[in-house]
Amino acid sequence: MRRTLCSLARSRIVAAALTVAFAPALYAQQNGVTPWQPREVLAKETYVTPAASIERLVTAPRQNQSPLADLSPDRRFFLKPLSDGLPSVQAFGKPHIYLAGLQVDFKANRARALTTRGATGMALVNATTGQSLTIDAPKAATISSPNWSPDGSKVAFIASYVDATKLFVADVATARRGRWAWRLSWPPL
Numbered sequence: 001m002r003r004t005l006c007s008l009a010r011s012r013i014v015a016a017a018l019t020v021a022f023a024p025a026l027y028a029q030q031n032g033v034t035p036w037q038p039r040e041v042l043a044k045e046t047y048v049t050p051a052a053s054i055e056r057l058v059t060a061p062r063q064n065q066s067p068l069a070d071l072s073p074d075r076r077f078f079l080k081p082l083s084d085g086l087p088s089v090q091a092f093g094k095p096h097i098y099l100a101g102l103q104v105d106f107k108a109n110r111a112r113a114l115t116t117r118g119a120t121g122m123a124l125v126n127a128t129t130g131q132s133l134t135i136d137a138p139k140a141a142t143i144s145s146p147n148w149s150p151d152g153s154k155v156a157f158i159a160s161y162v163d164a165t166k167l168f169v170a171d172v173a174t175a176r177r178g179r180w181a182w183r184l185s186w187p188p189l
Contacts, residue, residue: 073148079125079155082119082122094116107163109164118143119137122170133174138161138168153173
């Protein structure tokens with residue numbers, strides 16, 4: 001008797017589950033709606049052009065995009081790197097050596113990333129007004145690794161020349177730069 005009640009309960013549960021599982025398909029067939037055909041949907045799918053504002057943002061040149069991440073300590077200015085785009089083939093073809101996975105530009109005595117990457121200048125952008133002052137890279141150099149002074153009055157950056165690396169400091173108020181007296185070298189001593 002007990003077995004009959006258990007098997008009866010089990011069969012009712014299975015019947016309810018099957019009804020719930022097949023109810024949408026039965027409803028669709030009765031109302032003349034054809035069931036979903038994924039292959040047909042994929043065959044008919046076409047490219048959808050995004051809105052013009054989104055397309056403009058996505059296709060903007062990389063050097064015109066700015067993360068607005070280098071905020072000054074007093075949060076009045078941020079640094080925006082200025083670039084001419086991707087580095088030249090000559091910069092990538094410059095001789096270098098590999099040391100345990102590290103690429104070294106032996107002529108300039110530094111990591112190769114400082115040779116192949118860099119900006120032609122920086123813009124000091126006022127966060128409230130949007131006005132900017134431009135700090136140009138020294139002649140025949142690219143700049144990288146900008147860093148704010150603790151009080152936000154100066155910005156230090158590395159100038160990478162063909163055969164040397166030098167440290168510069170720029171005054172935020174005037175955007176004038178001055179070279180520090182020593183030469184940086186790789187590896188640090």
